[in-house]
Amino acid sequence: MAYIKIPKGWEIPENQVTPESDYINRRKFIKDLGLASAGTLLFSTSNACAQNSALEKQLAPFRAQTLAAEKNANFTVERQMTDEVIAATYNNYYEFTQSKSTVWKRVERFKTRPWEIEISGLVEKPMTLDVDDLIKMMPLEERIYRFRCVETWAMVVPWIGFPMKALLERVQPKADAKYVSMLTFFDPDVAPHQHDARLPWPYLEGLTLAEAMNDLTLLVVGIYGHILPPQHGAPIRLIVPWKYGFKSIKSIVSIELTDKKPRNFWNIILPREYDFEANVNPNVPHPRWSQATEWMIGSRERHPTLIYNGYGDAVAHLYER
Numbered sequence: 001m002a003y004i005k006i007p008k009g010w011e012i013p014e015n016q017v018t019p020e021s022d023y024i025n026r027r028k029f030i031k032d033l034g035l036a037s038a039g040t041l042l043f044s045t046s047n048a049c050a051q052n053s054a055l056e057k058q059l060a061p062f063r064a065q066t067l068a069a070e071k072n073a074n075f076t077v078e079r080q081m082t083d084e085v086i087a088a089t090y091n092n093y094y095e096f097t098q099s100k101s102t103v104w105k106r107v108e109r110f111k112t113r114p115w116e117i118e119i120s121g122l123v124e125k126p127m128t129l130d131v132d133d134l135i136k137m138m139p140l141e142e143r144i145y146r147f148r149c150v151e152t153w154a155m156v157v158p159w160i161g162f163p164m165k166a167l168l169e170r171v172q173p174k175a176d177a178k179y180v181s182m183l184t185f186f187d188p189d190v191a192p193h194q195h196d197a198r199l200p201w202p203y204l205e206g207l208t209l210a211e212a213m214n215d216l217t218l219l220v221v222g223i224y225g226h227i228l229p230p231q232h233g234a235p236i237r238l239i240v241p242w243k244y245g246f247k248s249i250k251s252i253v254s255i256e257l258t259d260k261k262p263r264n265f266w267n268i269i270l271p272r273e274y275d276f277e278a279n280v281n282p283n284v285p286h287p288r289w290s291q292a293t294e295w296m297i298g299s300r301e302r303h304p305t306l307i308y309n310g311y312g313d314a315v316a317h318l319y320e321r
C-alpha cells in the first residue's frame, strides 16, 4: 500500500520507508562504531529517550488495564515475538495519518470507551452491545499469530480476543446470510484524515460467512496482556491471520450479515491492486512489488512469505474450487 496522494499518488511502497525504530537502531549502531560526533550522538540519544518516554506515557493507561486470558497453546509461532514498543509505533491507521511512525501520537483525542457495537442484518437475534459487556460475555484467549501486511512487513504479536464465530453463533445467522460486512467508526473531528472526502470513509471490510466462522478469525480486544491501545484499533478489531493486514479492520462499530458481497476500502480505491479475498500468497505479486519475501518490523530480518501466511492447514479448504 502506498501513501495516499490522490489524485496522482500510489507510487511509494511503504516498505521503502524507514521505520522510526530502525532509525533509532541505526543511530545506536553508529554510536557503537564510534563514528558519530559527540554532539550528534548526544542529540540523537536524547531524541530517542524523549520518544521512548512519550510512548511509555501514551501506553501506560492501557497497560494498566490487564485482561485475564488463557494462553492458547495451539497458537504459537517459531519466530521471535515483536517488541511491544515496535508494534505500537509502526501502525497503519489511515483515519489518523498516512505516516506509520506517528499514528500513536495522533490518537490522543480518540476516546474508545464507552463504545457500542451493533450486530445486524440477516440474523435471528440482532444486538447492540457495549464493548465491555461483550468482553465479559466472551471467553477470552491469547493467541500468538504471524501478521503480514500487503506492503511486505510482518510481525508476531500476542492478541487477546475470541473467535468471531462465538459471537455469530449468539446472533444466529439466517440461512441466506453469506457474507459479513464490517465498519469502522466515523468521526472526522477526531480522525482528521476522514475529512478527505475523496476516500470512501468509513473504512469497511468484509469476509465470507465461512471465513468469519473459521476458528482462526478473531475479534481482538487486547494485545500484550492488556486492552488494545488506540493505534492498534481499540476497543475491538478483527484479526484474520491468513490474509493481508488490510482485511483486519480496526475499531469496529458494526457487523452486518448480508447475502451480497461487501465492498472493502482498498478495493474501492484501487480495485486492480487489492482484491476482496486478499489471502497471503508468495506466488502472486502485488502489481508494484514482489510478495515472495517479508521483513520483520524492528529487526528487518527477511523470511520467505508463506502461503496463507502459514495457516493453510486451517483455511486452504475454504478456497478449493
Ligand code: MTE
Pocket: 001, 090, 091, 092, 093, 094, 095, 148, 149, 150, 184, 203, 231, 232, 233, 244, 245, 246, 247, 248, 249, 250, 251
Ligand atoms: N483499519 C482501519 N479502520 N483503518 C486502517 O487504516 N489499516 C489496515 C488494518 N486495519 C487500517 C485498518 C492495515 S493496511 C494494516 S496492515 C493493519 O490494520 C495494521 O494493524 P496494526 O497497526 O495494529 O499493526
